[in-house]
Amino acid sequence: MIYKDSKDKIDTVKKILKVDHAGEFGAINIYRSQILVSRLFRRQFVPMLEKFLEDERKHLDIFWQEIKRREGIKCKSYYLCGIGGYFMGFMSALLGKKGVMACTWAVESTVTVHLENQLIYLQSIGDKEAYAAVNSILEDEEHHRDMGDIEGGKNVWFSPFRFIISLFTETIIRFGMR
Ligand SMILES: [Fe+2]
Ligand SMILES: [Fe+2]
Secondary structure (H helix, E strand, O other): OOOOOOOOOOOHHHHHHHHHHHHHHHHHHHHHHHHHHHHHHOHHHHHHHHHHHHHHHHHHHHHHHHHHHOOOOOOOOHHHHHHHHHHHHHHHHHOOHHHHHHHHHHHHHHHHHHHHHHHHHHHHHOOHHHHHHHHHHHHHHHHHHHHHHHOOOOOHHHHHHHHHHHHHHHHHHHHHHO
16 A cells, blocks of 8 residues: 555544554554463463563553644544454454464564655654654564464465455554545
């Protein structure tokens, strides 16, 4: 998706910040439910997921601070992201280790592509603060994505599952940017 100047009263930067903020809440809930299920079936997996969760909480705060500083708004899809994330995380964890990793890989791949495009836009308009906020989380999200790959998230049997997750993630981002 190419990010452009918004035609309505909420500017594109505020939209980017609210969408990313809502996305972090979604990610927090994915990892929360995955941790819950993994505690029962795959305990060795929990420390990695807890580290991811900790990263997402930091990201949430970075965006919230920047939103507050500019008197921005919380996304309408904030709670939808939370519920959707929790559900996706829960389902993925029931599918086992590769399910968890397929979910991580699909979400984080979709997210990193968006972050890169957001950075292109933010650089073009010279918004240094928003650029710094988005850029500060990119490396973590790339790391989550790569761990998903390393741990088997790209397994061929999980392609339909990854497709659904990517589609949901993409749809909710576009919905928030409208
Ligand atoms: Fe994040
Ligand atoms: Fe992440």
